[in-house]
Amino acid sequence: MSPEPLQQGNLSSPTMFLLLGFSSAYRTWVTLCLCFSLIYLVTVLGNLLIVTLVWLDTHLHSPMYFFLGHLSFLDICYSSVTLPKILRDAFSPQKTISFAGCIAQIYFFLCFGGSECVLLAAMAYDRYLAICHPLHYPALMSRKMCHCLVAVSWLSGSISSLIQAFLTSRLPFCGSNRVDHLFCEIPFLLRVSCSPNAPLNKAALYIFAGTIAMGSFLLTVVSYVHIIGTVLRRGAGTQRAFATCTSHLIVVSLFFSTGAVAYLAPHSGGSTEMDEVLALLYAVVTPMLNPIIYSLRNSEVKAAIRKALRTGVSPVCTS
Numbered sequence: 001m002s003p004e005p006l007q008q009g010n011l012s013s014p015t016m017f018l019l020l021g022f023s024s025a026y027r028t029w030v031t032l033c034l035c036f037s038l039i040y041l042v043t044v045l046g047n048l049l050i051v052t053l054v055w056l057d058t059h060l061h062s063p064m065y066f067f068l069g070h071l072s073f074l075d076i077c078y079s080s081v082t083l084p085k086i087l088r089d090a091f092s093p094q095k096t097i098s099f100a101g102c103i104a105q106i107y108f109f110l111c112f113g114g115s116e117c118v119l120l121a122a123m124a125y126d127r128y129l130a131i132c133h134p135l136h137y138p139a140l141m142s143r144k145m146c147h148c149l150v151a152v153s154w155l156s157g158s159i160s161s162l163i164q165a166f167l168t169s170r171l172p173f174c175g176s177n178r179v180d181h182l183f184c185e186i187p188f189l190l191r192v193s194c195s196p197n198a199p200l201n202k203a204a205l206y207i208f209a210g211t212i213a214m215g216s217f218l219l220t221v222v223s224y225v226h227i228i229g230t231v232l233r234r235g236a237g238t239q240r241a242f243a244t245c246t247s248h249l250i251v252v253s254l255f256f257s258t259g260a261v262a263y264l265a266p267h268s269g270g271s272t273e274m275d276e277v278l279a280l281l282y283a284v285v286t287p288m289l290n291p292i293i294y295s296l297r298n299s300e301v302k303a304a305i306r307k308a309l310r311t312g313v314s315p316v317c318t319s
Contacts, residue, residue: 017102017189018178019095033090039288040083046291047072050301057304063141064130064244067123068294070150071251074119075287078112081105082183082283089182099169102184107165109185109283113259114212115157120252121216122149124223127245132230160208167204182276183283217256224249247294254289258282 054060054069082105089095097105129137168186174194181188186205224245231242258281295301 016096016098016177017184019089019097019182019184020178020180030090033087036083036087036090036284039284040079040087042292043079043083043284043288044076046288046295047075049305050291050294051076053301053304053308057307059300060304063126063146064123065300066146067119067126067150070153071116071119071123072291074112074116075290078109078116079284079287081108081112086182097184102189103165103169105184106168106186106189107161109183110161110164110209111157113157114160114209115153116255117213117216118153118156119150120248120255121219121223122153123248124220124252125149127248128223128226130244131227131242156212160212164205164208182279185279213256213259220252244298247298250293251290254286255282258286 050072051069054065054072085097085105126141129140133140164186168189171189171193173189173192177192179188179192187202190202190205227242227245258278261278295305
């Protein structure tokens with residue numbers, strides 16, 4: 001049985017949205033809920049482990065791991081914006097979210113996602129300086145520069161998401177508050193909006209999100225073009241240094257490819273589970289994989305984990 005329409009305060013500002021989510025049987029939802037719970041647990045514990053190791057182990061007190069710690073913190077925040085609400089809705093007869101809550105979810109989801117884009121580009125720039133300009137690296141990537149790059153990532157994500165959330169909050173929703181999605185996301189709200197300016201809002205979404213995403217992606221690509229060129233010219237001397245880039249390259253590929261497919265692939269006019277699967281891929285699965293990738297492919301992180309397990313205490317290294 002389909003749920004009843006929700007009461008709305010007025011045409012331009014509904015009090016609530018109904019999130020339709022997966023149109024699956026109850027047994028399927030229980031299975032999905034268990035999977036989501038496991039994914040969220042792995043995401044939080046894995047990324048929290050990375051943050052703790054970077055904070056406590058002095059062997060990881062370098063710019064690369066400083067950025068990695070912030071990336072892990074962003075991943076915890078990024079998945080926490082959507083996944084707990086999805087889990088709660090799994091056992092709720094009506095999957096509802098208030099209008100203010102929907103706009104807040106859009107803001108934080110775009111804020112953390114945009115900040116992660118810029119931070120991944122900063123990590124690529126860090127590897128570029130370390131490999132292409134090793135003698136000047138300590139001066140160029142100083143502690144002050146690291147903090148500035150992190151601040152830029154947070155500010156760019158915050159400002160862009162604030163503008164997009166504000167524009168979305170001004171959309172009129174004429175008698176329709178059913179959103180065919182698992183959580184509030186701008187493309188799906190534009191479907192149910194009756195605004196004649198919906199194409200303008202969609203263009204604004206792609207302009208602001210595209211500027212951050214494409215700018216970060218291009219900076220990352222340029223950095224790795226120079227890195228690969230340096231490795232090919234200098235040979236074996238830089239190949240070991242390039243090994244530190246592989247984990248970052250995998251994370252970048254996962255993050256940008258899933259986001260591009262979800263936002264740039266054509267969406268059908270009706271509710272499709274493919275849209276929801278893509279959303280789960282970049283909003284839920286990718287943050288879980290990041291600490292696993294860095295733990296399995298980074299010898300220093302693995303050494304810090306082994307030390308913590310061996311000693312049974314916090315991996316604080318003495319000078």
